[in-house]
Amino acid sequence: MILHPWILGLIIGHSALLAVFSLGVINAWQIFRGWDYNSTEEKQFLLEKKTYLVSTVMNFALFIQILMLFLFEMAADELANVLPGAMCAVGTLSSGSYGFPLLNLKIVSFFAYFIWLMINYLDNLMETYPLVRRKYLGLMLIYPLAVVETALLFMFASDLDPSVITSCCGSVYNEGTEGLGGSLAGASASFILPLFFSIVILLLINRFVLNRRDTGRKRLGNLLEFPLWIAFFITAIAVIISFISTYVYEMLSHKCPFCFMGAEYCYYGIPLYFFLFIATAAGMTGGLLEMIEQPQALKEKAGFLQKRMNAVSLWSMSAFIVTGFLPFVIYYIKTGRLI
Amino acid sequence: MANPVVQAVNVTKTYNRGKPNEVTAVKHASLKIDEGSLVVLKGPSGSGKTTLLSLIGCQTKPTRGEVIIRGKKVSKLPEKFMNQHKRRHIGFIFQHFQLIAGMSVLDNIVLPLIPEGVSPKARNKRADRLLEQFNLAHRRQFKISSLSGGEQQRVAIARALINNAGILLADEPTAHLDSKLTSDLLDYIEQLKQSGHTILITSHDPVIYQNPAVDRVLEMKDGQITS
Amino acid sequence: MISGSWFERQKNIIDYSLQSLLRRRSKNILILIIFILLVFAVSSVLFITESLTQEMMITSNDLPDITVQRIVGGRQANVPASYIPDIEEIPGVEAVETRVWGYFYLASLQANFTIYGMDLNLLEEGEYQKIVNWKNVPDESENQILSTRPDFRMIVGQGVFELLRDIQMEKAYLFYQPTWEKPIPFDIIGTFKTETELQSNDMMILQTEGARRVLELPPDEFTDMAVYVPNPEEIDNIALKIRRYFPELRTITKAQIKNTYSSVFGWKSAFVLSSMLAAIFAFLILIWDKASGLSPEEKREIGILKAVGWDTDVLLSVKLWEGLILSGVSSLAGILLAYTYTFQLRAPGLREIFIGWSAIYPSFQLIPDADPKSLLLIITISVVPYLAVTVFPAWKAAITDPDVVIRNI
Numbered sequence: 001m002i003l004h005p006w007i008l009g010l011i012i013g014h015s016a017l018l019a020v021f022s023l024g025v026i027n028a029w030q031i032f033r034g035w036d037y038n039s040t041e042e043k044q045f046l047l048e049k050k051t052y053l054v055s056t057v058m059n060f061a062l063f064i065q066i067l068m069l070f071l072f073e074m075a076a077d078e079l080a081n082v083l084p085g086a087m088c089a090v091g092t093l094s095s096g097s098y099g100f101p102l103l104n105l106k107i108v109s110f111f112a113y114f115i116w117l118m119i120n121y122l123d124n125l126m127e128t129y130p131l132v133r134r135k136y137l138g139l140m141l142i143y144p145l146a147v148v149e150t151a152l153l154f155m156f157a158s159d160l161d162p163s164v165i166t167s168c169c170g171s172v173y174n175e176g177t178e179g180l181g182g183s184l185a186g187a188s189a190s191f192i193l194p195l196f197f198s199i200v201i202l203l204l205i206n207r208f209v210l211n212r213r214d215t216g217r218k219r220l221g222n223l224l225e226f227p228l229w230i231a232f233f234i235t236a237i238a239v240i241i242s243f244i245s246t247y248v249y250e251m252l253s254h255k256c257p258f259c260f261m262g263a264e265y266c267y268y269g270i271p272l273y274f275f276l277f278i279a280t281a282a283g284m285t286g287g288l289l290e291m292i293e294q295p296q297a298l299k300e301k302a303g304f305l306q307k308r309m310n311a312v313s314l315w316s317m318s319a320f321i322v323t324g325f326l327p328f329v330i331y332y333i334k335t336g337r338l339i
Numbered sequence: 340m341a342n343p344v345v346q347a348v349n350v351t352k353t354y355n356r357g358k359p360n361e362v363t364a365v366k367h368a369s370l371k372i373d374e375g376s377l378v379v380l381k382g383p384s385g386s387g388k389t390t391l392l393s394l395i396g397c398q399t400k401p402t403r404g405e406v407i408i409r410g411k412k413v414s415k416l417p418e419k420f421m422n423q424h425k426r427r428h429i430g431f432i433f434q435h436f437q438l439i440a441g442m443s444v445l446d447n448i449v450l451p452l453i454p455e456g457v458s459p460k461a462r463n464k465r466a467d468r469l470l471e472q473f474n475l476a477h478r479r480q481f482k483i484s485s486l487s488g489g490e491q492q493r494v495a496i497a498r499a500l501i502n503n504a505g506i507l508l509a510d511e512p513t514a515h516l517d518s519k520l521t522s523d524l525l526d527y528i529e530q531l532k533q534s535g536h537t538i539l540i541t542s543h544d545p546v547i548y549q550n551p552a553v554d555r556v557l558e559m560k561d562g563q564i565t566s
Numbered sequence: 567m568i569s570g571s572w573f574e575r576q577k578n579i580i581d582y583s584l585q586s587l588l589r590r591r592s593k594n595i596l597i598l599i600i601f602i603l604l605v606f607a608v609s610s611v612l613f614i615t616e617s618l619t620q621e622m623m624i625t626s627n628d629l630p631d632i633t634v635q636r637i638v639g640g641r642q643a644n645v646p647a648s649y650i651p652d653i654e655e656i657p658g659v660e661a662v663e664t665r666v667w668g669y670f671y672l673a674s675l676q677a678n679f680t681i682y683g684m685d686l687n688l689l690e691e692g693e694y695q696k697i698v699n700w701k702n703v704p705d706e707s708e709n710q711i712l713s714t715r716p717d718f719r720m721i722v723g724q725g726v727f728e729l730l731r732d733i734q735m736e737k738a739y740l741f742y743q744p745t746w747e748k749p750i751p752f753d754i755i756g757t758f759k760t761e762t763e764l765q766s767n768d769m770m771i772l773q774t775e776g777a778r779r780v781l782e783l784p785p786d787e788f789t790d791m792a793v794y795v796p797n798p799e800e801i802d803n804i805a806l807k808i809r810r811y812f813p814e815l816r817t818i819t820k821a822q823i824k825n826t827y828s829s830v831f832g833w834k835s836a837f838v839l840s841s842m843l844a845a846i847f848a849f850l851i852l853i854w855d856k857a858s859g860l861s862p863e864e865k866r867e868i869g870i871l872k873a874v875g876w877d878t879d880v881l882l883s884v885k886l887w888e889g890l891i892l893s894g895v896s897s898l899a900g901i902l903l904a905y906t907y908t909f910q911l912r913a914p915g916l917r918e919i920f921i922g923w924s925a926i927y928p929s930f931q932l933i934p935d936a937d938p939k940s941l942l943l944i945i946t947i948s949v950v951p952y953l954a955v956t957v958f959p960a961w962k963a964a965i966t967d968p969d970v971v972i973r974n975i
Contacts, residue, residue: 003836005612009943016954023958038415040402042356048417049965052878053958056886060957064950071946074939081619081828084821127420162829165802398873399969419877426875437870441589450871453582454880456575498874 004082006075007157013071017064018150024057025143028136035132051129054139055120061146062113069106073258085165089258095166096159102152109149112142114281115288118305122289125301130294189243196235200317203228203283207310225287229313233280239324240272246339247327272323279316282309343371343407344537345395345506350404352390364390366562367404372539374505377532379548380541382559388541389434389510391559395539396508397425408506426451430499432509436491438483438498444470445479448497455502462501469497473527489520496527507531509540513547521546528552579880583887590864597856598896600849605900605948606907607842612940613908614916615835622827626820630663630792632805633818644787649812653793656807658800664788666774668781673742675729681770683777686719686755698756717775721756725767730754741780750779834919846947850955857959865966872968885960886953893952897945 027050034047076089076099086092093099116138123131206225237257245255248268261269286309292302332338352365364387372378380388393399394406397413400421405414409428413421438447448469449462470476473493478486483494492512499507509528513521521544529552532538542548548556558566587594634653636645647664654662666683689698698721720739722730730736742749752772772780783789793808795801805817860868871881907913 003840004832005615005835005839006943008836008839009946013946013950016950020954020957040400040414045400049878051417052882052964053961056882056957056961060953067942067946067950071942074942078939081623082825082832084825124419127416129417162825393969399967419879422875422877431873433873437866437873439867439870442585446585450876451874453578454575454876456571456573456578458574459578459581502875 004079006071006078007160010068010071010075010153011157013064013068014150014153017061017068018146020057020064021061021143021146024054024061025140027054027057028139032133032136032140037128037132051124051132054136055124058113058117058120058139062110062117065106065110065113069110072103072106073261077258077262079160082162083160083164083166084162085168087168088256090256091166091168092160095161095164096156098152098156098159102149102156105145105149105152109142109145110277111281111284112145115285116142118285118309119288122292122298122302122305126298130298189239189246192235192238192242196232196239199228199232199235200321203232203317207314223287223290225290226284227287229280229283229287232283232317233276236276236280236320236324244272244324244327247331250331250339252339268323268327272320275316275320275323279313279320282316283313286310286313342374344374344409345372345539346370346405346407347391347395348405348407350391350394350401350406352387352394352399353402356402364562365394365401368559368562368564369404370557370564372537374537375532375535376554377528377538377552378540378555378557379553380539380557380559381543381548382541383543386559387562388559390562392508392510392539392541396429396431397421398431422454426455426502426504428504428506430502430504430507432495432499432507432512434511434514436495438491438494440484441482443480443482444475444486444494447483447494448501450498451502465501466497469500473497488516489523492516492520492524493527500531505535505537507536507538509538511542511544512540513542513544518546525550525552575880576883579883580887580891583884583891586884587888587891593856593861594892597853598892600852601893601896601948601952602900602903604842604846604849605897605944606903607845608839608947609901609904609940609944610908610913610916611835611838612944613904614913615831616937616940617908619828619831622831623824626824626827629820629823631795631798631801631820632793632808634791634793634808635816635818636790636814637816638814642790644783644789645791645815647786647788649791649815652811653791653808656804658795658797658804659793660796661794663792663794665790665792666777666781666783667789668783670741670770670780672739674733674735677729677768679726679768679770681772681777681780683772683774683781686721686771686773689721689756689771699759715753717773717779718750718752719755719776720752720770720772721758722754722771723758723767723769726770727754727757750776752776838916838919846951850951853952854955854959857956858962860963864963865970868963868966869968869970872966878964881964882960885956885963889953889956889960890949893949897948900948901941901944 031047031050031054034043036044073089076092079092080086080088083092083095086095093103116135119131119135119138123129123135203225206228240257241255245257245260246252248260248265249256258269259265261267261273286306289302289306289309292299347368347370350365350368351363353361353363355361366387368387368391370378380391382388390399394401395408397406397408401414405412407413408424411424413424416424439450445463445466448466449457452462452465467476467479470479473496475490475493475497478490483491486494499509512524516524525547528538528540532552540547547553556566557564634645634649636643645664650662650664653659668681669678670681671678727736730739736754738751738753740749740751758769777783778785781789793804795804801819801821805819808815808817868881872878908916
């Protein structure tokens, strides 16, 4: 295990997250078990008060999770100085087997927290809190993610060994290398780009065409939205690795998705990922809101929220595409050819 | 026909249910108060009038029964919605004024408007109007602790009025006042009644409940309304 | 009743939180001070680590790509010149340089110093001339001895020079080992300028021939070799090849040295930080305690707010904003103090822990370079735990029933 201030920072951050989330889950369980809207017992009043605690806790958890995503990437970058062979975050993440799974889990957690918070917000708009039981059950199902994350973090940290040589992004994202990184990089742009745009087109069709048809088509369309956004996210990452990175670094062999988060590249990665994450989160939420049918009043409110989410996801998606293709356009204008 | 603006339907309030110190402060109380009327709730101390006022004022929820304010049943509402309704329709004057000592007069008066997201400019404008009305303009920035009893009373009333609520509830407002301040208070109350407010006061002071402006007097004893 | 937007509401809440904090100044002052001290300590450690690492990185760039040493009987031995052609032939190797250097214990100073051998004539021209404060430069007319002993000249680091000056040996120094017949005098013809202090402070550069004598190095042998490889990706390969061809040779790459430096600084700073954990923990417990116990004053105030129509939501926001403002301001203050301490005052006290205690304290310049990344780390270590600890007490306070205030005095 490496003793390093960034590791300490990650551990402290995650401990805070887990502690706070645990507090939330205990109360969520109590509310789930004992909630009775019609009761006038003291107990019910207390449960109602506890809903505020859980809401606050989860808002805080999301905030920490976002912070941790940044921190994790930065830590990986800093730790690269200590690990032989690692030249950027990717090197740190590839040493040992916990780096990338941890990152992936964090991303999943981010979306899970976000969606939960949106559902929570929706529920709180109604006087009768109709989704109470379901949402707290959902929370209890999300909780294991946080536990596993913290465990993975500890394993990741203890696995870091300065005497073991790890690979750098050049070899991880190399077409010849085995593994997901290699396949994502190897997936040539000519394959990924059409795939990506097909998904974008499907989403747009869904949004503008199917949405205006009769309810049958609309339902189908909207049910598809959730999985479509997941596909969007994954292909977007593939596009970043196999295409966008090439034009940011202006090198065919440098495909690292982390290096351009830094100062040398004008922090390009930050708006890029920001739009991607927001678009996906809002899109998934919008798709999920479609499934809310009862009661009628809730369905209406869900409809309004869905409209807002849809607008956000559409704009963010466009912003992502523009930001993503900017380096390509700039390069093409500068040199008049492709890499 | 006058419409009831405040209704209590068979409300009961029990504290510490199931514990050895269980006490039922209000038992099956029902009342209706029409728009624009001035009602006094009288009774000895311990009769439950403060608790009943609390229930009507949405400060606490009944163990049984329902409270209806301007047609909306508030008793089962989650706190958030109940508070919203309370802020918009009810002004409360407490027995001991309950002002925040370290804050200025102005800050105390505008308190109810803060969670509503009213901008400082807008709320100060309203507050200044009230300060004028109650002769407190010269005390605008003074800390509460430096005010006399009478001035504090006026601040408490101003605070209850800042949200333009139509319903005013006052709990033993004259309990700690001398006769001069008491008659001042009655003047204010009469003015408020004339401007269309609905007012409910708890008091065991005859000066209050024997006042000609009072439309109705209800008596409470042992948690129940007896007349 | 006019109702404002969400933004207005938040502004109102933040405003109230600020006022609320100011109203209870005395209670919060203690927390503020301790918080600032803790953030100050953490930030100083982080700043110094970063700065030193930066400096190390810069100076390390001048290291050879591969340093080659010979190990005999488990200890470092001289490297015969015969290796040179074989290594030069390895594809990818641009050049092989030989080095003469070693440690020498100066009895009169009771300390070890690093001795390098090089041709001092090279320093007299070109860019190297600028890094030396030339002293006692032989004026042809003056000291004949100096010009007749070109093999026994040396240039020393500032720290060495000052020590020698203390024993009145700033013009010449006598090297001596008990096994020698007689001491060998060296003339000091210059010192190194301050910019290079971290590296040069305890260095002594002797004319090669003289150095060989002092280090007892036979004519055709060297202390070690420096191999230069222009393509960074081949360095590890070539190092491997060298070790394969000549198992008695040990290779150390530039990257390995950088890693080691980073590792050591990282370790040291984490160690210091960990030892602060106990203090941080105690602080958190203090916070919890303070936050949990509401004075009757505070209870009353919250009761009044509730009675006047404030939601639990709003009250919770207020309490959390209070925490955020308090911890935010403290963090900023702590960071600024740390910045001043580390870069203005050059971290007295902390410096020694990181550079290591030695006979000479380098008076290097710490490069003021606060990486925004570190700020994020500091905030994570300070603000996040603080808020985490205050969430529950804040909630407990916020759920006070207005009833409490109505029925009591």
